[in-house]
Amino acid sequence: MRKPTILIADDHPILLRGLETFLQDHKHNVIATCTDGKKAYNAIVKQKPDIAILDIDMPNLTGIEIAKNCKRHNLDTKIILITLHKEKKIYENAMRYNIHGYLLKEFALNEIEVCLEKVINGESYFSKKIYKRFLKTSDANAMLENLTPSEIKILKLVAEEMTSNEIANMLNISPRTVSNHRGNIVKKLKLHPKPNALLIWAQKHKELIE
Incomplete structure (x- = not known):
């Protein structure tokens, strides 16, 4: 069975060399290495590797x-991407651009073998920490879709630690209306009706409701 051909690109020479050596030591067929995005893309067009392992942050092309x-x-x-960051739009980009793997640099050498095996077999692979983050984010997004625009607006203000009276004054509505909205939000988000549960949830997912 033919070994899949692999291209690696990273603008950090030490990291590039380390990953290349690791893969070669494990009998993988590395056919090219590149230190910037444009060279990597040109090499992909010319050499047509089966798999390209790419750093996200590179000069010329990411x-x-x-x-x-x-x-x-x-x-x-x-495409398998390696990154230092846990980007908010990781899953969105993966689905949109047919990216097959996402690895965090700190775990890349530990996970690359499993990742390659999955990708070679037509599956996708996400670093465990990225996958957990994606699951939490996607669940939260699904819940937010159940909220009305007014409830989203109130949730944003709750995240800013505003009281019901302060929210009522800002939105020119009654405190009772705010309390009703808050109660509906708690139900839709399936939160336990305990003190500060809504505030804790809103601050934890603040980036999703901004």
């Missing part, structure tokens, strides 16, 4: 921009 170009030009290379 890993995501390379993935966009690959999809736009119907290139078959499967």
Whole structure:
């Protein structure tokens, strides 16, 4: 069985060399290494590797921009991205640009073998911490879709630690109306009716409701 061909791109030479050595030591077929995004994309077009392992933050073209170009030009290379960050839109980008794997740099060497096995078999792989974050974020987004625009507006103010009276004054409505809205939000978010439960949830997911 033919070993899949692999291209690696990272603008940090030490990290690039370390990953290349690791993969070669584990008998993987690394056919090219690149230190910037444009060179990586050109190499993908020319050499058509089965898999490209790309750093997200690179000069000239980012890993995501390379993935966009690959999809736009119907290139078959499967993209695995490596990042230092837990980006908010990881899952959205993965679905939109047909990215097959996301690894955090701190765990890359520990997870790359499993990731490659999954990708070679036509599956996707996310670093465990990224996957957990995605699950929590997607669940929260699904719940937020059940809220009305007025409830979202109140939830934003709750996240700012405003009281019901302060919210009522700002929105020019009665405190009772605010309390009713808050009660409905608690039910829709399936929160336990305990003190500060709504405030804790709103602050935890503040970036989703901004």
